Amino acid sequence: WDVHYNLAHTLSRLGEHVEALHHLRRATAINSAPEVLNELMLQQRNVGLFEEATDTAVKLLAREDTPLHFKTNAMKTLYYAGEWELFWRFFEKIQTEETLELAVMVCLESAQFEKAHHLYDCLKTPSALIASLMEQASDALNWNPAHEVNIEPFVRRLMMEGPPPQMRQRLSHLLEGRIPETVYHHPWKIGKLLHEIYSPVPSFSCAYRNTTKLFFALSGGGEALAFGRTIYRIYQRSLARVGFSLEAFADDVIEELKDLSWKTAVALARMVEEKDVDPEEASESEIKDFTQLTTGLLTLIASEWNEEVKDANLREAFKEVKKWSTLTGKSFSRNS
Template identity: 25%
Template sequence: MPIKPEMAKSQNLPVKLPILVEDMPLVTEINKIPLDVILRGLEAQYSVEKSEYWASYLVYFYYEKFKEHLNAQNYEDAREILEKAKNVLYDYRYHFYYGLLFSKLGDYENAEVELKRSLAMNPNFYLGYYELGNLLYLKKEYDDAIQMYLKAFEINKEFSLPLLKMGDAYFENGQFKDAEIAYKTALKVEKLSQIYLRLGVLYNSIQKFEKAEKIFREGLSVEYKPEIAYNLAYTLSRLGKHFQALQVLKELSKNFPSTEVYNELGLEQKLFGMYEEALENLELAGEEYKENYLKVLLFVKGYDESLLRELEKFDPEYVNFLRTLSGEKEEIENRLENMSFPFGELNYSFEITDEIGEVILEELENYIYLTFKEKIGLIISNAYIAGANPILIEKNLARTSLLLFNNDEAISFYKVFQIIYFGRLFEKMLFQEIIERVLQELSKVNVMLFRKAFKLLEEEKKSLDDFWEEYSEPKKLAELTLKLIELLSYEPTKHEINEETLVGKIAKVILSL
């Protein structure tokens, strides 16, 4: 059967391909030549004309068939094909592919022997060094693996995979700078999506989230891969770019759904106070993420003893916390009623909450015109009006903050205030303990703000008088969050706060708890 020269070249076929008569219908029906048809034709041709020409083609396609069996885990069939190839033409490839077979079978010792035999027969076989490197990598012999990858790249400077795997080996060995250099060098050779993915993951693991975002976005511009988008969503979330992370996860759940995507989308929606939507996605995430599903179900159904019993299997400490608070409800609510609440916006809260103190979003929408200070007052008031119910407090904080401000900083602010409020109201914690928790939470929801807060707290301590002398009213949520953390680090008393200021009013609430 004559083959067009360009097709023959691209598929490594002879321009006149021998095909059995009985196989001809398979070619015309499928409009392509199946591998088994090629092999049967070449075997028949070689049986009548044992020349090097036909032997080279036959062995080449034997090894193609071997790879097919290997990928399908048909190991005995793969072994038989190797022996057929050896009987036709024995060279370094026989030991190379036997090495791959042993590696798949988990027999690393024999795999290494075979790959080294292959390289002894052909010292310039760059794929041999590459696969030997992969084998040593599996054996966790990272330094030796790196040497093999280097040899493979030295022989073929256009082959980027050895550099990629070098980066992996360095990464596993904790040599992060070397891993970064390897990945970046690989990208100069070939812009492959998996290299962008590995480099971005490296940056995430060493907390260089800004660089990770840049690399992931570059990778997606080269080729959209759901793995890159998934990791980008994580990066954006850590950077405090929650609106962007939410959008990425929504697109992933629509086009490339998986249990991991549904889980991350559900957790992100919980941050936004979108509890019903979060519950739907966490249900789709399945049993693996049942704990997250049950915790969000609390926000939708409210307290339910059967729900707590189920959740107790996953997080007994959290359930014990909720049950303890239930027993202390009267004492906590007495404290709240007897405190002097400084925000006049509490009057608005009475108008926009239902009989149990839950914010009615349709009513809250009428207050988006408020000034910055008034919005903060309303957020604090809506937490206060929820009484001794921690689920309702968080619910009101999340929904009020996001509706009134509609930006990423709203999440950082309400999460920080929630930790402070819970720590004082429910656990009577010292400010130093609370600040440690705040920093831990900020490192998850906004690492940039975490770094600013950490730096602020590491600076040489001024006096509280100096704090008030230098104080200016914040105009953004991030500024207010940092001011509040800084003020609490002084462990102030009620007599040491300036109640005329916004941060002073918030501090008064916290101290009165």
């Protein structure tokens, strides 16, 4: 089992998530210890298999020998999957700072504002994001908790957009109900994809599900998943009105990006460390992969770029992201 387990870890960092999932399934068939189940659950979540991830989370939470940090991961999975009933069933036994914050989020997303305030008062050191959301909660949060993207009709619409041959093949496999084995590495119709996910304004857990499902469906690769996760974290910061600092943002996301695409995580870390932020160069670049799209978008946001952007995918992604500052009445700020 350990060969499959270790290989899965390596494959996931290389962005080969379908293969990583296959190996983790083999590992758990041999050894269903909590550490193996935890990795399987995280991988299921990373590729948008939220029903499977929920089943694995429940197994972890029901076991007496599951370490607390694995149970916390399982509670996060129930939150991201939108499984509120299961979340509350296990919450009483697992009240850490992290699960308390998740509970506050569940209350906010289900419009239980009084309960959210009660749980918030139990937090010792609330995060800036939670604190900012709670300041807004009295006015009700401007989001749509039921915005679940239906992938099939969206894929059918994309088929009418003249996709490149490899993308057309991938879309055909999706319509046949198959998970494509090959990865499509090139950004395509990113503006339409982001508009589908983030309009109207989804709640955070809903945005996480839709982002993960669609980026995995249309690419299957770790770089695309890392770009999607980056977009999601920008969305959170924007709607919570906590401001944007490239350095602080990188500190928050690099560790989770490593498990999706080591290449993207390293590129972001290098960009921050070397202060390699040139918006003119980014705006004139031809985007060839999702890592370049990620760093290019963050460069434009960090510099509050207001000029033309040559590449269509980068231009449309930046356009969609800037809409979020319109929703909050606040532009991206360099003050975190």
